[in-house]
Amino acid sequence: MEYLDQDFQSSASQLQPTREIRENWRITARWGNFLAIIGFVFIGFGLLAAFSLSTVINMMSAMGGSNPALELLGSMGGWLAVVVLIGLAVQFMIVLFQYRFAKNLKIAVMQTDQTALEEAWLQFRNLFRWYGIMIIASIIIGLLANIAMYAFLASSISQ
Template sequence: MEYLDQDFQANTTNQLEPTRLIRQDWHTTARWANFLAIVWFIFVAIGLLGTLSLGTAMEQLALLGADSPGLELLMSQTTALTIIVLAILAFYSALALFQFRFAKNMRDALQFTNQDALEQSWLQFRNLLRWSGIFVIALIVLYGVLLVFVATSVMGSRG
């Protein structure tokens, strides 16, 4: 699979240096990235709890006598809906993990002057952007397919 980032040419002259100003920016970035990763993990956990209790909630609604065609349709699709939401949550947790590893490795690199951790940190950052990008592209394609599907249905019902 080709990515946006395949045509990089390695530069032989190396004049880029992590100055104190740059290291300070990396450090602050890592602190915020750590905070955001923790918030993402918490939201994924809440989402997981909500998704796993979806079936029970539907049953309770049905027991309460809330009969409606919409609810029946939703109940018949509960398993499919749960699988889709779980897949999205798994993807979000992977993104949160990339974010967390980026932050952790960056802090290790700066604190212990660890070159390997620095390289790992930027690898995780690249992975975060790459997989977020792939997710966004998939969403755009999905919207496009849905639009075409809706437009075709509307035209079919008219003609």
């Protein structure tokens, strides 16, 4: 309340962020930056794991011939790698939005930069939008996988 009198253009319907809001934004930007950097590191580890997993599967299937589980894994290996890479790419975009949001919000608050402020909230919207689409997609994929599994089980029981 005590900050309201600082916005003395009260005739316009223009909202102006108070000092308290800017302080909240500054802290948000700092944590967002931290989370984004950790996210980048995790994606790097994920890439390493994906590559090492596919080479391990290839090596194992090359060495020991007659294990059916390994053969199945080996034949799926290519698809598995593609799925993992797509997942990592989506994760990367999300982390990138997070990083840009944090960076621009910090610039906007520190330097009173209007362009950076708009860019920050654009990136924030992108972040939420991608999260939302990713969640919807994973729910649909999960449901489909369940249906496929039950259909497979039902058909194998009836035989």
